[in-house]
Amino acid sequence: MNSSSRYLLSLVAALTCAATTARASQSYVVEPDNYVNGTVLNSVLPFVTLSTGAFSDNRPTFDVTAETVGVGATASTGVKVFAHVGIPFWSTIRTFRMDFALAPESITIDYIASGHLNQSFAGRLEGYAANGNLIATVDTSLLVENQFATLSLSSPGIAYALAYPPLDPFGRLDNLRVVIPEPVALSLVATALLLLPQRRR
DSSP states (O other): OOHHHHHHHHHHHHHHHHHTTOEEEEEEEEOGGGSOTTOBOTTSSTTEEEEEEETTTTEEOSOEEEEEOOTTOOOSSTTEEEEETTBOOBBTTBEEEEEESSOOSEEEEEEEOOOGGGOOBOOEEEEEOTTSOEEEEEEOOOBOTTOEEEEEEOOTTOSEEEEEOSSOTTBEEEEEEEEEEEEOHHHHHHHHHHHHHHHHO
């Protein structure tokens, strides 16, 4: 093995070892007001895929879109909320699903109560492991019509999450924020490869 090869192996080994602990967190936001009505939001974030969870296993089905709220309803920010097939509300049979390519550091989303039949309702956010086991869950307090509260989870190992109101048939969701830890291993190894020709000169 010549000196250049030994140099490359040593450099890659050192950088890869450092990359196992070196991670840079990045915050991402999906705000429906930033999009025209009907815009599909499934893949607007890196590392996150949005969809509508349906059926008994909440499997991904319909697209998630941006839609203006109906008459008398409100959003937590602006006038638009998340929707599916043009329907700007969520329930136990149509959940807001988030699948993560990298486990997030935190997930935050706003729930707005419908106040249906003058009742108070709560919103819920659940985090699941890849095998479908529930890792963490959080509920808002009971809210009256057009009141909103923020749901937030910060548990390790979340592969996908569901947001929905357990009892509100017309609960709305808005303003998703996700913090993703981005591994830097690939960029470090790429740097090592770029340095090799310089070493050989």
